[in-house]
Amino acid sequence: MSISLDNISKSYGKIKALNAISFEVADGELFGLIGPDGAGKTTLFRILTTLLLPDQGQATVAGYDVIKDYKNIRNQVGYMPGKFSLYQDLTVAENLNFFATIFGTTIAENYDLIKEIYIQIEPFKERRAGKLSGGMKQKLALCCALIHKPQVLFLDEPTTGVDPVSRKEFWDMLKRLQQKGITILVSTPYMDEASLCDRIALITNGKILEVDTPKAIMAAYPTKIYKVSASQTYQLIQDLKTYPETHSVYPFGQYMHFTSNKTNFKPQDLIRYLEEKKHTDIEVIETVASIEDTFMELSK
Amino acid sequence: MKIENVIAVKDLTKRFGAFTAVDHISFEVGKGEIFGFLGANGAGKTTAMKMLIGISKPTSGEATVAGFDVRKHTEEVKKSIGYMSQGFSLYNDLTIQDNITFFGGIYGLKKTAIQEKSKLLIQDLGLEKMANKLLGALPLGWKQKVAFSVALLHNPKIIFLDEPTGGVDPITRRQFWEMIYREAHKGITVFVTTHYMDEAEYCDRVSIMVEGKIAALDTPKNLKEHYQVDSMNQVFLKLARNIE
Numbered sequence: 001m002s003i004s005l006d007n008i009s010k011s012y013g014k015i016k017a018l019n020a021i022s023f024e025v026a027d028g029e030l031f032g033l034i035g036p037d038g039a040g041k042t043t044l045f046r047i048l049t050t051l052l053l054p055d056q057g058q059a060t061v062a063g064y065d066v067i068k069d070y071k072n073i074r075n076q077v078g079y080m081p082g083k084f085s086l087y088q089d090l091t092v093a094e095n096l097n098f099f100a101t102i103f104g105t106t107i108a109e110n111y112d113l114i115k116e117i118y119i120q121i122e123p124f125k126e127r128r129a130g131k132l133s134g135g136m137k138q139k140l141a142l143c144c145a146l147i148h149k150p151q152v153l154f155l156d157e158p159t160t161g162v163d164p165v166s167r168k169e170f171w172d173m174l175k176r177l178q179q180k181g182i183t184i185l186v187s188t189p190y191m192d193e194a195s196l197c198d199r200i201a202l203i204t205n206g207k208i209l210e211v212d213t214p215k216a217i218m219a220a221y222p223t224k225i226y227k228v229s230a231s232q233t234y235q236l237i238q239d240l241k242t243y244p245e246t247h248s249v250y251p252f253g254q255y256m257h258f259t260s261n262k263t264n265f266k267p268q269d270l271i272r273y274l275e276e277k278k279h280t281d282i283e284v285i286e287t288v289a290s291i292e293d294t295f296m297e298l299s300k
Numbered sequence: 301m302k303i304e305n306v307i308a309v310k311d312l313t314k315r316f317g318a319f320t321a322v323d324h325i326s327f328e329v330g331k332g333e334i335f336g337f338l339g340a341n342g343a344g345k346t347t348a349m350k351m352l353i354g355i356s357k358p359t360s361g362e363a364t365v366a367g368f369d370v371r372k373h374t375e376e377v378k379k380s381i382g383y384m385s386q387g388f389s390l391y392n393d394l395t396i397q398d399n400i401t402f403f404g405g406i407y408g409l410k411k412t413a414i415q416e417k418s419k420l421l422i423q424d425l426g427l428e429k430m431a432n433k434l435l436g437a438l439p440l441g442w443k444q445k446v447a448f449s450v451a452l453l454h455n456p457k458i459i460f461l462d463e464p465t466g467g468v469d470p471i472t473r474r475q476f477w478e479m480i481y482r483e484a485h486k487g488i489t490v491f492v493t494t495h496y497m498d499e500a501e502y503c504d505r506v507s508i509m510v511e512g513k514i515a516a517l518d519t520p521k522n523l524k525e526h527y528q529v530d531s532m533n534q535v536f537l538k539l540a541r542n543i544e
Contacts, residue, residue: 036469037440134341161386161466163340163495164533165540189467190496192533204469233502234481250474253501253531254520292470299471 001060002027002152002183003048008057010043017043019206020057025185025199030178032197033187034291040206041187042082045156048185049079062151075103078145082156082187084137088130092121092140095129096147103148113180114143117173135166146177153177155186159193171196191292202295209298214291221289221297223247226267227255230279239277243270250296257293258284304331306458306489307352311361314347321347323512324361329505331457334480334490336500339509340540345493346462348509352491353460354378366457379408382451385462389447392436396427399435400450407454414453421449441465441472448479452488459483461492465499477502497533506532508539515539 003025010018018040025031033041046052048061050070059066062076086095096118100107111118121139124132129140138158145153155174159167171193178184186197194200195214202209202217210217230236233251240249240256247261258270267284274282307329314322322344329335339345350356352365354374363370366380390399400421404414422431425445435443444464451459461480465473477499484490484504492503500506500520507517516523516539523535 036472037467039469157467161341161463161495163343163540164497164536165340167495168537189469191470234485237478237481250471251477251498251502253498296470299469 001025001063002029003031003059003061003185005044005048005059006057008044008047008054008059010040010047010052010055016206018047018054021203021206021208022057023201023208023211025183028178028181028183030174030184030186030196030198032194032200033185033203034189034191034194034200034295035187035203036189038205039203041203042156043206044203045079045081045154045185045187049077049154050074075148076150077152077154078148078150079154080141080145080156080158082158082160084141086129086137086141086144089128091126091128092132093125095140096143099144100147105148107147110147110149113149113177114146116176117146118143135162138162138170142173146182150182152183152185155184157187157189159188159190167193191290191295194291200291202291202298204295204299209295217291217294218289221294223259224265225287225289225293226258226260226270227252227283227285227287228258228270228274229255229281229283230274231281232279235277236274236279239274239279243273245269248297248300250293252290252292255283255287257287259297305329306331306367307335307363307365307491309352309361309363312348312351312358312363313360314344314351314356315359320512322351322358325509325512325514327507327514327517329458329489329491331489332484332487333505334484334492334503336503336506337491337493337509338500338506338536338540339493343509343540344512345509349460349462349491349493353381353383379454380457382454382456382459383462384444384447384451384459384464386444386464386466389443390435390450392434394435395432396422396435396438396446397431399446400453403450404453409454417453421446421453425449439469439472441468441476444468445472445476445479448476452483456488458489458491461490463493463495465494465496473499497531497536500532500536508536510540 001024006022008018008021035041047054050066050073061073064072117139121136159170199213201211240246245260245262247259250257270284271282305328310326311324313324337345351358354370354377365377368376370377400418401414422428465476480490505519507514520532527535527538529535
């Protein structure tokens with residue numbers, strides 16, 4: 001196991017940031033920690049990278065205990081925090097050189113690993129890190145986290161606030177790093193990125209809701225789920241909420257995702273109800289649950 | 301839909317030195333419309349938005365917001381709009397009540413009006429028990445809901461939302477959109493940027509900026525038909541390029 005957590009808890013005063021977290025990440029796995037702001041993702045990253053002590057529980061990274069063997073872990077992992085944490089007043093090249101030196105290596109030694117990413121920022125290598133665009137900062141931070149060829153890479157919300165095109169490119173890059181044998185633990189608030197991971201943990205309010213492959217999590221959705229649309233979206237939400245057979249209703253793009261509290265629910269009944277409420281262009285179609293549906297159902 | 305235009309933009313352009321951040325964009329937004337303003341990072345969205353809310357002078361072109369020229373009548377523009385973003389919303393180290401009182405004052409509301417409005421606002425959000433707690437104690441999604449309500453305190457005609465739901469949990473994110481729908485239903489125009497493509501589908505119309513220009517502008521339905529894809533995410537991936 002590359003990463004193993006057993007009953008890890010951490011509180012800040014009265015706030016329980018992590019509540020008895022346990023899961024394992026296998027060697028070479030691309031593992032996603034999926035949850036909203038405030039779920040406890042960053043606290044978990046800090047414990048695993050030995051920057052924060054857990055209140056209780058045990059955890060190992062690359063076979064080393066996060067408390068006893070913290071020095072070994074620091075040599076074996078790369079960490080890209082959610083907040084840009086490089087030296088703003090050093091240039092691109094100086095930052096990279098600095099991190100290589102700290103880890104007792106050189107840029108040349110592991111250049112293969114970062115080459116694909118580094119060539120994109122190389123034209124700006126004399127520019128100070130503080131003057132880079134968001135996307136370039138992110139690429140430089142990833143290069144600095146990789147320059148010592150870590151066994152395990154920790155990426156805390158690398159795609160937050162990043163547009164869908166850049167997000168797709170970033171994930172393509174992660175897949176290629178995974179192929180080079182690096183274990184990756186990545187967190188994201190974007191549920192659609194979950195399907196790009198080998199396995200995921202859904203986390204909210206410091207608790208793990210589920211750990212499995214994205215496919216298995218979607219397949220385990222407890223009830224039938226329907227997508228519903230009609231011409232007046234706002235009115236549709238209101239009317240679906242007051243429908244006596246409604247268990248849940250959430251907007252999903254152009255549709256509402258609807259589940260019923262009745263096991264023998266018939267779409268025709270809902271269509272009739274919506275017709276009585278004067279809706280037009282009514283559609284009620286059975287659909288497949290997404291990770292986001294599951295997340296909302298579990299955190300309800 | 302377009303009974304009355306509350307935003308009208310014609311050939312709006314902003315240059316920084318040799319770089320053209322916003323390049324002759326033109327569009328109109330109607331009363332009560334939810335207008336999605338999309339684009340890749342660096343496409344010029346923020347620069348365009350800054351001109352529309354009267355805090356950045358256009359290099360050339362025209363824009364009126366709530367009937368006021370963004371170049372000449374910046375103060376009137378600011379009084380007619382609400383604004384919230386993820387970067388700046390409210391003060392974490394003030395209570396919820398104090399935040400409302402403070403921003404009500406900034407917007408020039410009278411004391412009695414602030415009292416009435418803040419009571420309603422807190423009731424609407426169901427935050428009666430939290431009113432005297434520090435805003436910082438709320439989860440992000442709730443902060444954003446409060447910020448949205450505060451941005452509406454002075455009854456603006458238009459509300460500008462710059463990535464209001466980034467990082468917000470999926471349930472609260474949807475509650476947030478229900479608030480947006482409700483306000484639009486009342487006739488308030490909503491101008492919103494987002495990186496969640498499912499949210500793009502909630503908009504009445506969507507524009508996609510690419511390298512300073514508007515590359516597409518239509519209803520989500522028409523855009524998907526035009527590019528022959530199933531989702532706005534695919535429309536976006538087809539259109540938007542990265543520029544750095």
